[in-house]
Amino acid sequence: MSRQGVILYGPPAAGKDTVTTALTKQSPRYAQFARLKVGTGKSSGYRMGAAERLRELEAAGDVVYANSRYGNTYVIDRPGLDDSFAAGVPVVHLGQVDGIRALVDGYTADWSVVLLWCPRTVTAQRSAGRGDSDTTARLAAWDATHEDLDAHPDLAWDLTVDTTAVSPQEAARLIDQLLMRRAGAASV
Numbered sequence: 001m002s003r004q005g006v007i008l009y010g011p012p013a014a015g016k017d018t019v020t021t022a023l024t025k026q027s028p029r030y031a032q033f034a035r036l037k038v039g040t041g042k043s044s045g046y047r048m049g050a051a052e053r054l055r056e057l058e059a060a061g062d063v064v065y066a067n068s069r070y071g072n073t074y075v076i077d078r079p080g081l082d083d084s085f086a087a088g089v090p091v092v093h094l095g096q097v098d099g100i101r102a103l104v105d106g107y108t109a110d111w112s113v114v115l116l117w118c119p120r121t122v123t124a125q126r127s128a129g130r131g132d133s134d135t136t137a138r139l140a141a142w143d144a145t146h147e148d149l150d151a152h153p154d155l156a157w158d159l160t161v162d163t164t165a166v167s168p169q170e171a172a173r174l175i176d177q178l179l180m181r182r183a184g185a186a187s188v
Contacts, residue, residue, distance in 0.1 A: 003109040004179050005084075006030070006091045007100055010116035011145040012138035013126035015163035015171070016093040017045070019116060022172035029088040036080060039072025047080065065102035069095075070137055081107055089179070095145050097152045112178050115160045116171070120146075122164055158182075 006023075008016045023030040037046035038054050054075060057063050062078040076092065076099070084090035094100055104111050118126070123142045127135040149155070159178050161171045 003085045004089050004183065005033075005081075005109045005111050006089060006175060006179070007094055007103060007111055007113045008091060008116055009094045009097075009100055009113065010163075011095060011118070011120075011123055011142040013123040013130075013142075014116040014118045015161075015168060016116055018168045019161075019163070019171045019175070020091045020093070022168040023091060023175060026169075026172045026176055030091055031084065031088055033076070033080065033084050033090040033092040035093075036075040036077055037072055038075065039070075041070065041072060046074075049075075064106045065099045067096055067099060069141060070134060076103060076107075078107065085109065095141060095148075097148045097155060100155075110182060112158045112175070112182060113156075114175055114178075115157045116163050117160065118163045 008019060010016060017032075020030070020032045024032070032045060034045060034047045036049045036053065036057070037043070038049050038051055054063070054066070054073060057075065057077050057079075063075055064078055064081065065076045067074055081090065092103060094103070100113060104113070120139065120142050124135060124139055127138045132138060159174060161174065163171065166174070
């Protein structure tokens with residue numbers, strides 16, 4: 001059986017953290033992939049690292065994808081993915097189509113790609129409601145995510161979830177069912 005992973009794509013405050021929490025409550029095999037973060041700010045959900053560590057990963061060819069946002073660099077690295085797959089089913093959060101393509105093309109696994117979506121006004125409400133100090137930057141990221149989607153109309157999603165209409169628990173159930181179907185199809 002091939003290794004399974006989940007990519008949750010969507011704008012800020014679309015529910016990536018909340019759906020991942022619901023997935024991990026549904027089954028201990030799921031775990032959020034902790035990207036390497038070079039910078040400052042929120043550390044929860046990340047492996048914090050220095051610029052030197054990023055240079056080492058780059059020199060070794062172990063950076064699968066990196067992006068900069070909010071004044072930080074976020075890295076999906078091969079050693080981190082190896083560890084995550086050894087532990088179960090990693091759930092990778094992304095907000096860039098280039099990141100999806102880099103991950104699917106650059107790290108061999110059976111990736112299920114899920115679009116989590118919410119309107120811009122909902123991102124603003126959720127960001128303010130959780131006390132983000134950078135809601136304006138998050139809305140700019142929402143705009144960039146929307147433009148990214150518009151620029152890639154050919155991108156196929158394994159599952160699309162409107163997080164204003166579907167509860168996190170239902171989204172988790174749908175994602176789990178998707179992976180079970182794919183695992184069943186792969187074993188035939």
